[in-house]
Amino acid sequence: MYAFEYIRAKSVDEALKALARADDGLLLAGGHTLIPTLKQRLASPTHVIDIGGLKELKGISVNGGTVSVGAGTPHGQVANSAEVKKAIPALADLAGHIGDPQVRNRGTIGGSIANNDPAADYPAAVVGLGATVHTNKREIAGDDFFTDMFETALGEGEIVTKVTFPQPKKAAYMKFPNPASRYAIVGVMVADTADGVRVAVTGAGPGVFRVPEMEAALAKTWSPDAVAGIAVSADDLNADIHASAEYRAHLITVMAKRAVAKAG
Amino acid sequence: MGAFVLQIPEHKLRVVAPDVGGGFGSKIHPYAEDAILVWASKKIRRPIKWTADRSESFMSDAHGRDHVSTAELALDADGKFLALKVDTTANMGAYLSTFAPCVPTYLYALLLAGVYTTPVVYCEVKAVFTHTVPVDAYRGAGRPEATYLVERIVDEAARLTGIDRAEIRRRNFIPRDAFPYQTPVVVEYDSGDYQSTLEIALKEADYDGFEARRKASADEGKLRGIGISTYIEACGIAPSAVVGSVGARAGLYESAAVRVNPTGSVSVFTGSHSHGQGHETTFAQLVSEQLGVPFDQIEIVHGDTNRIPFGMGTYGSRSLAVGGSALVKAMDKVIEKGKKIAAHIMEAAVEDIEFKDGSFTVAGTDKSMALAEISGAAYVPHNYPITELEPGLEEQAFYDPLNFTFPGGCHICEVEIDRDTGVVDIASFVAVDDVGRVINPMIVEGQVQGGIAQGIGQALYESCVYDADGQLLTGSYNDYNMPKADLIPNMRVQTHNTLCTHNPLGVKGVGEVGAIGSPPAVMNAVLDALGPLGIHHMDMPATPQKVWAAINGASMPQAAE
Numbered sequence: 001m002y003a004f005e006y007i008r009a010k011s012v013d014e015a016l017k018a019l020a021r022a023d024d025g026l027l028l029a030g031g032h033t034l035i036p037t038l039k040q041r042l043a044s045p046t047h048v049i050d051i052g053g054l055k056e057l058k059g060i061s062v063n064g065g066t067v068s069v070g071a072g073t074p075h076g077q078v079a080n081s082a083e084v085k086k087a088i089p090a091l092a093d094l095a096g097h098i099g100d101p102q103v104r105n106r107g108t109i110g111g112s113i114a115n116n117d118p119a120a121d122y123p124a125a126v127v128g129l130g131a132t133v134h135t136n137k138r139e140i141a142g143d144d145f146f147t148d149m150f151e152t153a154l155g156e157g158e159i160v161t162k163v164t165f166p167q168p169k170k171a172a173y174m175k176f177p178n179p180a181s182r183y184a185i186v187g188v189m190v191a192d193t194a195d196g197v198r199v200a201v202t203g204a205g206p207g208v209f210r211v212p213e214m215e216a217a218l219a220k221t222w223s224p225d226a227v228a229g230i231a232v233s234a235d236d237l238n239a240d241i242h243a244s245a246e247y248r249a250h251l252i253t254v255m256a257k258r259a260v261a262k263a264g
Numbered sequence: 265m266g267a268f269v270l271q272i273p274e275h276k277l278r279v280v281a282p283d284v285g286g287g288f289g290s291k292i293h294p295y296a297e298d299a300i301l302v303w304a305s306k307k308i309r310r311p312i313k314w315t316a317d318r319s320e321s322f323m324s325d326a327h328g329r330d331h332v333s334t335a336e337l338a339l340d341a342d343g344k345f346l347a348l349k350v351d352t353t354a355n356m357g358a359y360l361s362t363f364a365p366c367v368p369t370y371l372y373a374l375l376l377a378g379v380y381t382t383p384v385v386y387c388e389v390k391a392v393f394t395h396t397v398p399v400d401a402y403r404g405a406g407r408p409e410a411t412y413l414v415e416r417i418v419d420e421a422a423r424l425t426g427i428d429r430a431e432i433r434r435r436n437f438i439p440r441d442a443f444p445y446q447t448p449v450v451v452e453y454d455s456g457d458y459q460s461t462l463e464i465a466l467k468e469a470d471y472d473g474f475e476a477r478r479k480a481s482a483d484e485g486k487l488r489g490i491g492i493s494t495y496i497e498a499c500g501i502a503p504s505a506v507v508g509s510v511g512a513r514a515g516l517y518e519s520a521a522v523r524v525n526p527t528g529s530v531s532v533f534t535g536s537h538s539h540g541q542g543h544e545t546t547f548a549q550l551v552s553e554q555l556g557v558p559f560d561q562i563e564i565v566h567g568d569t570n571r572i573p574f575g576m577g578t579y580g581s582r583s584l585a586v587g588g589s590a591l592v593k594a595m596d597k598v599i600e601k602g603k604k605i606a607a608h609i610m611e612a613a614v615e616d617i618e619f620k621d622g623s624f625t626v627a628g629t630d631k632s633m634a635l636a637e638i639s640g641a642a643y644v645p646h647n648y649p650i651t652e653l654e655p656g657l658e659e660q661a662f663y664d665p666l667n668f669t670f671p672g673g674c675h676i677c678e679v680e681i682d683r684d685t686g687v688v689d690i691a692s693f694v695a696v697d698d699v700g701r702v703i704n705p706m707i708v709e710g711q712v713q714g715g716i717a718q719g720i721g722q723a724l725y726e727s728c729v730y731d732a733d734g735q736l737l738t739g740s741y742n743d744y745n746m747p748k749a750d751l752i753p754n755m756r757v758q759t760h761n762t763l764c765t766h767n768p769l770g771v772k773g774v775g776e777v778g779a780i781g782s783p784p785a786v787m788n789a790v791l792d793a794l795g796p797l798g799i800h801h802m803d804m805p806a807t808p809q810k811v812w813a814a815i816n817g818a819s820m821p822q823a824a825e
Contacts, residue, residue, distance in 0.1 A: 040319075176685060179725060179807065180745035241729050241737050247809050250816075254684045 002044040008053065012136060015051045016157055022047035027159065029072060029111035032103055057110065057161060062087045065167040071110025071160040079104060090171035090189065090263070094125050097175055099182060110160040113145065116152050116207060118238065119183035123208035124173060128189025128200030131165045149206040168193040172263035174255040175203075178242050185243045186251040190214075190259040192222060199227075199256060204237050204248040214256055224257040269299050274574075277302075281567040284539035288718070289401040290325045291539070292579050293362040322739045327728050328402025330355035331368060331409050337382075337417045343427045345436050347384035350376055350413060354391045357398035364400045365391055370450075370510040371406025371498070377447035378414040379458040379496045379672055380436040385448045395734045401579070403718055403779040404497070411495040412804075415784035419491070419791070423800065429788075430466055433494050434459060444765070450510075451498060453670045455762040456698060462494055464760055465674035465696040474678070477691075487681040488691070489793025492674065493785035499773040500669035500764075501580030517664035518582070519573040520590040522551070522598050524657040526643040528636025529561040535575010536587030537567050541775065542707045543583060549703050550588055550769075554595045555635060556622025573660055581773030584703065585669050589767045593661035601657060602638045608649040609633065609641060669764045669772040673697035675716070675785035681793045686812030688724055688790055690753040695781065697757070700764045700772030708774050712757045715778015721747035722779070723786035724805050745805075 005022075009015035019025045025047040028034055037043045051057065057072030062083045069078055078084055079096030098104055098112075098121050112122040113133065126133065126142040133140045135158045145153050154160070171191035175184045184203030191198045199214040217226040234249035243251070266277040284291065297314065305312045316325075332353045338346040354368035363371075373387040418436075422429040437458040438445050445453045466472075474490045481488035501507070504515040521533040530551050536543055548562040565571050575587070603617040606624035610617075616627045625632040641648060642657040678691040695712055702708050725745040729737045738744040763770030783804060790806045791799065799814050 176808075178742075181742040183742075241743065242807070243809050244813075247812060250812070251685065 001038045002041060004038075004045050005047045006050065007047060008050045010054075012051070012054060012056060012159060012161065015049050015054070016136065016159065018047065018049045020157055022049070025049055027051055027114075030074060030107040031111075032099070032107040033111065033115050033117065051159070052108075060084060067091065067165040067167065068162055069109050069165070070162050072108050073110075074105055075099070075107050075109070075112075076101070076104035078109065087167050088129065088165055088171065090168075090173050090191070091125055091129065091165060094121050094173040094175075094187075094189070097121065097173075097177075109163055113163070114152060114154060114160050116146050116150050117183070118149050118205065118207050119178065119181075119185070119203045121173070121175065121184055121187055121202060124184070124187045124189040124200045124202035125165070126163060127208045127210060128173070128198050129165045129168060129171060129191050130193050130195055130198055131163050133160055134162045134164065135160055143210075146207050151207075166193060170263045172259045174259040174262060176251050176255055180242070186248055186255050188252060188255040188259050190218065190256060190263055192218070192263070197222075201232075201252055201256075204232075204252055206236070206238065211252070211256070218260065222260065224261045227253065227256045227260060230256075269294075270302055272302070277569070279569045281537060281539075284537075284567075287539045287578070288403045289328065289405060289579065292577070293326055293400055295324070318741070319739055322744065323736055324397060326361045326364075326398045326400035326402070327357070327396065328399060328405070329409060329722065330357075330396070330399045333409075333413055335413050335417050337421050339421055339425065343421070343425055343432050343435050345380055345382040345421075348376060348382050348386070348414070348417075350385075350387040352387065352389045352409075354389055355394050355396060355399050356391050357394060357396045359393070359398055361398035361400035363405065364398060366507075366512060367399075367401055367406040368409065369406075370507065370512075371401075372410045374447075374449050374451050375407050375410035375496060375498055376414060377449055378411070378418075379438060379456065379494050380414075380418075380433075381438055382436070383448060387449070396730060397728070397736070403715065404776045405580070407497040407499075407776065408719070408722070408780045408783060411493065411497070411780050412784045412787070415493045415495060416787065419784075419788045420800070423795065429492050430462060430471060433462060433492070437462075437494075440762075450506075451668060451670075453496070454667060454765040456496070456670060456672050457760065457762050458494055458496075458672060458674075461672070461674040461696045461698055461760045462492075464758070465492075465676050465694050468696065468756060468758070469676040469678065469692065469694040471676070477678070481680050485683060487683060487793040487796070488679065489681070489789040489791065489795070490676065490678045491785045491788025491790070491792055492676050493781050493783075493788065494672070494674045495777075495781040495784070496670055496672040497581075497776060497780045498668035498670055499581035499776060500585030500665055500767070501582050503665050503667055506667070514576070515664070516576055516582075516586075517662050518587040518590045519575045519660065519662045520587060520594045521573050521658065521660040522591065522594040524555075524598060524602075524635065524639040524642075526640055528557065528634065528639050529563070530555060530557050531563045531565060532591060533565045533572045534587055534591065535566075535572055535577065536583040537578045538564075538583075539578065541578065541583055541711070542704065543578075543587075546584060546704050546707060547588065547591060550591055551595065554592065555598070556620075557635065573662075581669075581671070581775035581777075583775075584769065584771045585700075585764065585767055585773050586663060586665055588703075588769055588771060589665070590661050590663035592768045593663055594659045597659035597661060598657060601642075601653065601659065602635065604649065604653055605638050605641055605657075606633050608653075609638075609647055663767075666766045669700060669767070671697065671699045671772040671774065671777050673699075673760075673777060673781055675781040677782070677785040677789040679786070679789040679793055681790070681811060683815060686808035686810070686815065688806055688808070688811060690720065690786070693720075693753050693755040693782075693785075695755060695757045695778065697759050697774070697777050697781070698761050698772070699759055699774040699777060700761055701770035702759060702761060703769075703771065705759075708759065709757050711774045712778045713755055715776060715780070716755055716757075716782045717747055717752045718779045719782025720752060720786055721745075722804055723783040723790075724807070725751065727805050745807075
């Protein structure tokens with residue numbers, strides 16, 4: 001780990017000011033990506049600004065069919081929230097399968113989506129459920145938030161403050177985890193929402209993406225068989241020692257089918 | 265290393281290794297850091313603390329099990345094995361680690377007869393240098409490789425001849441009345457009962473009911489398979505003369521010192537090191553059993569070269585068979601001396617003194633002295649045969665075994681495979697092991713379970729992968745798939761024991777049996793499940809991707825494992 005200055009922010013405003021002052025500042029939330037990155041000397045910020053303790057970023061509320069999750073809320077709280085389980089069980093289920101208990105007790109939704117790891121689970125929820133990302137400056141539609149691998153629509157001096165999820169008619173998430181790390185090799189969120197059917201895939205490609213053919217088929221007939229015959233091209237999908245692009249493409253169909261069955 | 269590499273004489277070098285969280289082989293070997301840090305500390309005249317992080321361990325601790333083998337088995341018309349021919353290329357890594365050349369030779373080729381009467385075994389091993397991390401002993405060391413090869417080819421023979429897999433084994437087992445049995449590959453097995461362990465395991469695994477379970481799985485679109493492994497291993501390493509004859513340069517005895525303290529409590533100083541094996545419990549049981557001393561009066565000291573006698577350490581499932589035997593011999597000496605003291609004090613002939621349950625008794629009388637009274641007399645020798653006997657009650661023994669011990673047994677694994685994803689789920693795992701006399705059943709059960717977990721890891725999950733440039737791709741637990749609790753099934757573990765005939769305890773050793781017996785049981789089950797699809801070979805680990813690719817005829821990404 002290289003040396004850096006550590007600042008514990010007392011408010012979002014203070015964090016933003018510190019970020020503006022720093023030559024090369026980074027925000028620290030749960031730290032489950034940033035700390036290992038620092039330890040491996042893959043990042044060398046001048047300042048690390050800790051927003052992990054900010055109460056204003058934490059908490060879950062459900063209001064008029066919208067689930068609102070503060071950016072600093074750990075995955076474990078989302079997974080175990082009775083309100084989330086009732087309103088959007090698929091969201092609680094997804095959060096409950098991120099990493100392991102230690103990760104779920106520290107890692108946050110804001111940190112996860114701002115990092116936009118292509119194998120992270122939350123992007124599938126944000127896009128698959130048609131969520132809205134709220135920042136200190138604006139609201140960004142989930143579909144527009146994730147721009148490229150480890151890249152998002154967030155600009156300079158912009159912090160995610162909360163994510164709001166509209167309650168779907170039904171939804172479910174199925175993940176084929178990397179056998180070693182438990183990140184998603186393929187994760188598929190299917191949802192029948194007020195704005196139509198959504199199928200969002202994480203883990204398989206350079207970032208989360210939707211599968212319009214599956215969405216159209218499910219809009220016509222909501223059944224596992226409706227997606228069983230729809231193959232996603234392996235072109236541009238990720239490949240590593242655990243899963244070839246071809247295997248990932250195949251798993252998208254399998255997980256989509258199982259997600260539809262799970263959603264009922 | 266101290267004397268020959270660093271030029272520090274033994275009496276000037278102290279090594280303290282208190283509780284260590286597991287060893288599994290990789291901590292046996294001297295590493296460059298051990299020498300460099302001692303040298304550097306002397307150079308700068310300051311203490312040094314050094315901690316290896318996980319990445320360093322992945323990149324420089326010795327790896328295990330890297331063989332490429334071809335094997336041929338000849339059978340007669342009745343399915344009797346006639347000859348086994350094996351050709352193995354063994355990776356040593358970039359340079360030789362401590363036991364590297366021993367693992368694929370005398371810990372491997374010597375076990376290729378397995379539990380069978382195969383009269384002719386030929387094995388040629390080429391050890392090669394590559395660009396990988398050095399490859400050395402890892403739980404089982406050579407014996408898992410031998411067992412895997414033998415048990416896989418036996419299953420292949422069963423498939424090709426149409427003889428049932430249990431039956432072909434029965435036809436070839438070394439019968440229980442044939443011991444001692446000289447194999448065609450150097451070693452002589454002392455005891456075993458292979459058919460009984462097989463029959464018990466078959467019953468426990470409900471082998472006869474398997475086809476109904478296979479059908480039930482098929483009805484749900486799943487592939488089910490069952491796999492048998494009837495293995496043997498050689499442990500209690502080792503008779504110094506035998507390993508010397510095949511090229512080892514160390515003596516492999518063990519030492520123990522037993523001090524009966526003046527008030528009758530007992531301190532044991534052992535050259536065996538406990539890093540999770542439970543010596544403090546098992547060795548204390550031996551003392552309590554033989555000397556009749558309560559547990560809270562027994563101390564087991566290990567892992568400090570200033571306190572213990574010169575020993576050879578813990579590896580190759582040897583602590584109880586070799587270290588325990590040294591302890592027994594030292595206690596024999598204590599009892600022998602105690603009898604002389606007792607005879608003097610109770611005015612009887614030494615031959616008339618009996619020792620039982622912690623007391624010395626004059627045979628046929630009610631005259632008796634407790635061990636604590638004798639030890640008191642030994643340290644306060646006022647009424648003592650001082651002209652014939654030294655004061656004190658402390659004895660030391662070294663034990664060099666006459667032979668290896670040969671645990672064996674039968675593991676049966678049943679798997680169910682998800683055709684859509686290639687995921688292999690272990691539906692059941694049964695182990696019936698012959699580990700010789702059992703001193704502590706709970707420790708034996710734990711050792712077998714842990715070994716099986718590692719064997720399952722080898723069969724289904726773990727592998728070191730390098731890319732074409734030699735970069736280690738599995739350099740962290742993000743990519744190296746250690747078996748996690750949810751990947752390990754409930755196992756049904758029991759023993760069916762025959763005693764070792766050549767050590768005083770009759771024990772054989774249990775540290776490695778699980779890791780040796782289980783991988784072929786798992787892979788035989790996987791290939792039994794895939795057999796109907798025409799898939800009869802797969803290299804470990806049977807990862808979901810590999811199984812899926814085999815089912816679908818898809819290609820696997822190119823990377824060297």
